[in-house]
Amino acid sequence: MSTSAIDTNDAAAIQAAQEGVLCIDRSFWGRIKVSDGDRLRFLHNQSTNDIQSLKPGQGCDTVFVNSTARTLDLATAYILEDAVLLLVSPNRREFLMQWLDRYIFFADKVQLTDVTDETATISLIGPQSDAVVEKLGAAAIIGEAYGNHISIPSVSGSLIGVGSGLASPGYTLILPASSKQEVWSKILEAGAVPISDSTWDKLRILQGRPAPEQELTEEYNPLEAGLWQTISFNKGCYIGQETIARLNTYKGVKQHLYGIKLSGYAEPGSVITIGDEKLGKLTSYTKTLDSHFGLGYIRTKAGGAGLKVHVGEVEGEVVEIPFVSHDYPQF
Template sequence: MPTSAIDAQDAAAIQAVTEGVAVCDRSFFGRIRVSDTDRIRFLHNQSTNDFQSLKPGQGCDTVMVTSTARTIDLVTAYVLEDAVLLLVSPNRREYIMQWLDRYIFFADKVQLTDVTAETATLSLIGPESHAIIEKLGAESILGQPYGSHVVVNGNLIIAVGSGLASPGYTLILPVFEKEKLWSQILELGAVELSDRAWDTLRILQGRPAPDAELTDDYNPLEVGLWQTISFNKGCYIGQETIARLNTYKGVKQNLWGIRLSGFAEIGSAIAIGDEKVGKLTSYTQTADGHFGLGYIRTKAGGVGLKVQVGETEGEVIAIPFVSHEYPSV
């Protein structure tokens, strides 16, 4: 069933993301605790980012990929004093637990614990989120790099980054503390953002999701997740393919936003004239109109390109969560 136009409450929350502050309950995301003495080395070898350069109190986004560099999930990692906490997509939690477990060998000192049921995740999103963070006692992370975090009151992790391209913070805490903190955040002026509005925002901003933009058909460079990839960290699963694509500028398709003239079915072909140049992967509708995400062949063009998506006209636009520039490495 297509996503229909959002209601007034969702529209107000999305506006708060731009002008004020919204709070979203992201507890439906999975949380995996990786502990024991080999945890950093292990995660360094299993995903695209450089874990060995991180210290406790730091974090990063990283991509779990197959041996041929196909995307499994976009994961946020927080390096704690005694563990690394992974925030994973809802529909990838069990798969990633099993996938990581497969790579733990007899001599490895690595423990995986699914802590999803006993923890909760909230995201504060918007330019006014800083004021709430200050009142929650985490003023020390204001202005710090993405993924930086502190532990407040012994069990509340507050981290820089909203999970979207908008400014904000991610809070991870014991589930029994969630209701109290949720009420406190609303009292401090945040507007509630529903799961549906979160999904609308992630499409508008271009955050890729498993089973849509993150599948066996695409690699992280095609998605545009350059910020999650270390090109000089050495060997990891999928590294050879990613290095080759980067060295030879071999990205054949890119993820873009598409402003649509009307409804379009997910999976629809994206075409220029009679030539198919891509596929629509996500669709939403807001008060401002129809919008989608889709992969388009690099040679076809980028921003400003006029396309046909199924029976609907569209125009390619940039999305803030991803980038298609080759960084200097």
Template structure:
């Protein structure tokens, strides 16, 4: 996946993420509401994280995987009083609605509702996001763990920006969007475009479907250890993930690659003409060229010098993922 060339406005917004505060419209992401009595048990059995230990007002990131533990999507679940709201990647909601529906059996008390079109999502991101969340009346969330959420005036306020930067995510009726968007801008936030979000997510290593999350990779190769519970019992793909962990069987890892020129996703990564991996995403950044790619674990990690097509690169660590259990 390639992010477009960034302009002056994007540079300013990317800078504001670390020095101030931005607001990003994530309404094109999917939102699935999972209701009825068995909702937590159902999600617990369909994804990598431990939902049954969560209470209303809590939440977590989780990975949807196939029966052989191949990655489908990285989602965030917010546990509400009467439902779980799942925030899923753009272009993934229809697939996930059908995929989840396949696993609802006759006796299960579970309902799935796609609420994407009637809701909107904004993320407030940056070191100054606390001040805005306080002005919006959700100051009780400040200092709470990732995924913590409260419901005020038809709006879910949740801790977490979707990136590694501090921030909050708001989900609310789509009719309220113009008013809330303007309010947040009036409080001093700078608009972060989709293009700038894409640059940040590549720099941080947040994986996305069809690039880093595909049928070729499992969550441990991606480095999403924080989303995997190793002691919650059976779920789809659990046996494969447990075996990989027990026998240290992870054969490739996702890394950042600092590049000296542009490179095309899908390009083979080599060392002295030996294939060691593949580039999955590329972006131009305010500081040069940057990509994400999977590299065979035996080849090495941070500091490794690689060739990506005609571009030379150096392997660097990524803040969003890790290659050991936290």
């Protein structure tokens, strides 16, 4: 396929994410089932969101951080009747299985099971996703809160949850691997346009979803990554809580993740500057049909959207991105 064909398809996908409906097979992402009696308390203590307050049929995004609040992964937790199902990044599942296992103590009633190989994940992206959901017989989920989920009536052992995984509206399906092809065919028949992993990555950069090994590393904390919606400031102690609480209380976030419109190609890792002043680092780059775009961390004191910067030798302008927030929450 030529470069122009790739660009044209990407342009169509970007438009469909804004106006139509896309679908992507995210089965290579990790799925971890956390079961037994202490599952909610355990996850509540290991991640940033208020897992313990959720009921079956609800869900949320949450961040796993280390003891100094550096990010390990952004995950989605779906609360089932007898377990919690975690959707985690594809390059983080083995690490998280081992990391979580370290915190299960003798008296804890917690079981971890990697169910990635026996399950599948499909996401619907875009404002016309509701029409596809209706065709799947799951119209009851339309209009529900983010993370809420129900089973797909015709597919045993499945769930469909609100949220596309990006800033665009949509839904995420998790189902037995044996049912994936049948459901995928129904989704295509309902008019969804399939996209590749590379197009998903392009959309995630344009919309500002941070990714492990790029924006989510042990250099950054979830407040710097703009993941305020994943953090409960009212829950009890959890790993990394003291650092996050202190940063929030004293408004001590030193850098923020932004989008950067670029005049040309820039290598991830390039230094972001104004004159001789170093402001941060480019973490992701993508090219669209008519522009270049990246994600990068900008020092808080330097300012935010509207800044004219250099990224390496390339000119850039700092812009807002819809997936993240830069404001301290109001209580």
